[in-house]
Amino acid sequence: SAVISQKPSRDICQRGTSLTIQCQVDSQVTMMFWYRQQPGQSLTLIATANQGSEATYESGFVIDKFPISRPNLTFSTLTVSNMSPEDSSIYLCSVAGQGHNYGYTFGSGTRLTVV
Template sequence: SAVISQKPSRDICQRGTSLTIQCQVDSQVTMMFWYRQQPGQSLTLIATANQGSEATYESGFVIDKFPISRPNLTFSTLTVSNMSPEDSSIYLCSVEDRVLTDTQYFGPGTRLTVL
């Protein structure tokens, strides 16, 4: 399994500002994923980030709003841009298991509150 850390663990931000969330993995992985979990809801995939290429965004998510960086095989960032209260969620990054199919390991999440 992989050990994943995220920074910050939580933040309270003002409307219109941006926040960059960092995700660090203890081993090299090809694919990293970013999810959003709105209060009381299930997880929704935002995008898939491969090292050395542009992130692939899911329907309803765009790069201008959620720019992603993937500078190396152990690190990724997700920026939530021009925030509004509707962006208040938990943001999680994950990586795939190298052996099991459809299995991912998740970070602890970043709890974002936008005022």
């Protein structure tokens, strides 16, 4: 299965600022997925990032707040803009499994605290 390097692993940010999270995959993948996981909760899909086109956002998430870049088939970034304490969460990127392993592989996550 793919190996994903996600950074930063954690950050503490001031409200009103922005943070960009990076995910690097060790193989080329068509789609990358960005999730948010609030403490003790399940995972919520933010958006799907396709190379060469705009990301597709889920209900409740907008591009102005969570701009995504996907410059090539192995890399993507998610920016959390104009942060407020409500944005404090874990953010994870993910890619679909390939070959016989159909499971999704997740990055190690970015634990964001907004103060």
